[in-house]
Amino acid sequence: MRARSQAMCRGMHMAAIKGLKDDRRKPRQDVSDWENPRVCLVEQPAAAAGGWSALEMTGLSPKLSRPSRPKQKAHILSGLYIWVFVLLLLLPVHSGQAQPIDSAPDTMEARMLPCASCHGVQGQGTNNDYFPRLAGKPAGYLYNQLVAFRIGRRHYPPMNYLLEFLPDAYLRAMADYFAAQRPPLPPAAITIVSKDMLALGQSLVVQGDPGRGIPACAGCHGPSFTGMEPAIPGLLGLKPSYISAQLGAWRYGTRSAAAPDCMQIVAGHLTETDVTAVAAWLSTLPAPANPAPVPRGTLAMPLACGSEPN
Amino acid sequence: MRRSPPFTVFKRACYLVLTLIVCSAERGLAQPAASNAAIIEQGEYLARAGDCIACHTAPGGKLFAGGRPMPTPFGTLYSSNITPSPDTGIGKWSADAFYATMHTGRLPDGGLLYPAMPFGAYTKVTRADSDAIFFYLRSVAPVEAANKPHDLRFPYNNRSLILGWRTLFFTEGEYKPDAMKSTEWNRGAYLVQGLGHCAMCHSAINALGGSSESKAFQGGLIPMQHWYAPSLTSNKEAGLGDWSLADISDYLRSGVSHRGAVYGPMAEVVYNSLQYMTDGDTLAMSVYLKSLAEGSPPDPPASTVPGAESSLLMSLGKTVYDAQCASCHGAQGRGMTPQYPPLAGNQSIQMESAVNPIRMVLNGGYPPGTAANPMPHGMPPFAQFLSDDQVAAVVTYIRLAWGNRGTAVSAGQANELRSALLN
Incomplete structure (x- = not known):
């Protein structure tokens, strides 16, 4: 059973690649594994994690503090104060019968623990190819994704499940939290694709291919690919597999955004080779001096996007 | 100053007339007037008590427009549009028809409701409460959305089978208060x-x-x-x-x-x-x-997991627990309440079925965000990081440690639940 599920997971990856072939009318069953909720809960067997401490792997070590007991000062000015003092001395003896109950830290960091095992405690991402970096992406983008997962517009069962019964205000707080994180970007990846492939990637990302209706990624995602406020994500720190899987998901409708869904249009124009090239080149980029998204309205976008007020 | 009796009589007469007008408006089932605001508000409250929205609103869809797919062992049912749209909703229904449907499980045209609609429970609702819900539903925005036909396998697509089901499982009747109780x-x-x-x-x-x-x-x-x-x-x-x-x-x-x-x-x-x-x-x-809650039921049957395997599971389980779980649930399983529930003495962990604790370890989850707890703490999913053996071990451990009286679970049980539907 487990082996079968793992095979299905691999199937998903292959489908992500296959899904980007030129034939856009390829039957949907090729990617049915994407939509199969059985997939990817078994993506990584524990052995892969070596020491298998999921939270340790993310550098997560929750600091749990006991509530400290306020120190009491007694002023021995009268008999009354003496009695108060004596009673205060006795108090811990009596309450010592029942140990104080710890309470969870009242912080967003503690609240975001469920995200940390896949996305890292600061949203920096993990070694897994398919769990993206969240840190520093514009809050509006992150919020849109959280809502899309909650209502099922973006389809990934583990996320759909986690967010199903959380109110808008909490999703906004989550988005703000990860948008404000600035963990360092990972070092530029050493890619295995050919020089020609990298050159194609650079050309598409920086200039686009107007003849094929492909705009430059930089036109919306920013000259340093750090995204634009309020809702266009940065493209740095993402694994090539994640980028290619997302472009495939757009093409096959398991990921969509508010109309007009500009990324669906762009993804529809890309070939499998284009996607490999774009994803590979983006992963080789060094961290920019300023990792913040560019301010709202900085770029005259080549396409209208429903998520980004223009 | 005391008012003169004739004025009081006049005032009472006015009230009476007003009351009669309001009552007749309600009985006539006309469009809810402004004076019915209180009834509509009460209806909204009762509709929440009945959780109508859970089935009659699709995720991300319009309020009460239906169309939510509900997978059942017999096929997929789609909830209906209960907005006041005259053609696709219940805009042409009367309060009588609404009550009859809630109370009997029969649609105004005589058709039988599938028991996914909990009419077996709603039959206990009073006429007054049913009317309030009806008036509330009449007050929401009408949505033109035709009901989607159910997708049931043969023979379940034959509605007359519901007659048999009703004979076996349905008892019609409003709730009868127990005079012996408060x-x-x-x-x-x-x-x-x-x-x-x-x-x-x-x-x-x-x-x-x-x-x-x-x-x-x-x-x-x-x-x-x-x-x-x-x-x-x-x-x-x-x-x-x-x-x-x-x-x-x-x-x-x-x-x-x-x-x-x-x-x-x-x-x-x-x-x-x-x-x-x-x-x-x-x-x-x-x-x-x-x-x-009744007296103590018999102990759960002994585990099917052999003793030696159970000891191994306990020892591995403690290692997993201390590394992964203890930081929130505590080394002694006391939790950090109310955010992180206690596991020691927690019935949900020890009960005969181990399905829920296994699924919580695999899938994690957030409690619902509520007015009283708008930003809940949650539990990470561990399906990606723990093997079936590790899941079985840690669930066995929490079911048996600290005086808990559950039974050991096997890696096979953990594996089966990896493929459970998530939402």
Whole structure:
């Protein structure tokens, strides 16, 4: 059973690649594994994690503090104060019968623990190819994704499940939290694709291919690919597999955004080779001096996007 | 200054006339007037108590426009449009027709409702409450959306089969208060048995898709969802006999308590319905639910996992627990309540079915975000990081450590639940 599920997971990856072939009318069953909720809960067997401490792997070590007991000062000015003092001395003896109950830290960091095992405690991402970096992406983008997962517009069962019964205000707080994180970007990846492939990637990302209706990624995602406020994500720190899987998901409708869904249009124009090239080149980029998204309205976008007020 | 008697009589007469006008407007079932605002508000409250929205609103869809797919062992049902749209909703219905449908499970045209609509519970709702819900539904925005035909396999697509089901499992009739019990208890019983339709999940569903009244609230695996809805009558499951009323109320209203947190399908119920109940109604339900718990049932059957394997699981389980779980749930399983529930002494961990603890380890989850707990703490999913053996080990450990009286679980059980539907 487990082996079968793992095979299905691999199937998903292959489908992500296959899904980007030129034939856009390829039957949907090729990617049915994407939509199969059985997939990817078994993506990584524990052995892969070596020491298998999921939270340790993310550098997560929750600091749990006991509530400290306020120190009491007694002023021995009268008999009354003496009695108060004596009673205060006795108090811990009596309450010592029942140990104080710890309470969870009242912080967003503690609240975001469920995200940390896949996305890292600061949203920096993990070694897994398919769990993206969240840190520093514009809050509006992150919020849109959280809502899309909650209502099922973006389809990934583990996320759909986690967010199903959380109110808008909490999703906004989550988005703000990860948008404000600035963990360092990972070092530029050493890619295995050919020089020609990298050159194609650079050309598409920086200039686009107007003849094929492909705009430059930089036109919306920013000259340093750090995204634009309020809702266009940065493209740095993402694994090539994640980028290619997302472009495939757009093409096959398991990921969509508010109309007009500009990324669906762009993804529809890309070939499998284009996607490999774009994803590979983006992963080789060094961290920019300023990792913040560019301010709202900085770029005259080549396409209208429903998520980004223009 | 005391007013003269003739003025008082005149005023009373005016009130009488006004009352008659209001009453006749209600009886005439005209469009709800402004004077009916209070009834509409009450209807909204009762519609929340009945959790109508959970089925009659699709995720991300328009309020009460239906179309939500509901997978069942017999095929997929689609909920109906209950907005006041005349052609596609219930805009042409009368309050009589609405009550009759809620009460009898028969549509105005004589058609039989599938029992996914909990008319077996709603039949207990009073006429006044049914009317209030009807007026509220009449007040929401009409949505033009035709009902989607159900997609049921043969022979379940034959609606006349419902007649047989009704004979076996349906008893028509409004709630009859128990004169021996308090008003509060009766109010709780009315809400739990009626609009709350708690028995829909918390009773075992048999092969015919029915549950017998004698086994109401005794727990069962929810078909398709692969969550176990624990018994509300056994203190070894979700029986609340030894919970304080405050803890029960907190659990129902906020989604967390010092005894346990809401998870799985119950999260939906708290999110859409229970968090909106008044303090009085929450307490009434708590009083009734606490009274449902009976004496101690027999111990669960011995584990099918051999003793030697169980010892190995315990030893591996402690290693996993200390590394992964203890930082929140505590080395002694005491939790950090109410955010992180205690595992020691937690019925939900020890009960005969290990489905829920296994799924919590695999899938994690957040309790619902509620007015009383708007930003809940949650639990990470571990499916990606723990092997079947590790999941079985840690679940075995929490079911047996600290004096817990559960049974060991096998890697096979853990593996089976990896493929359970998530939402």
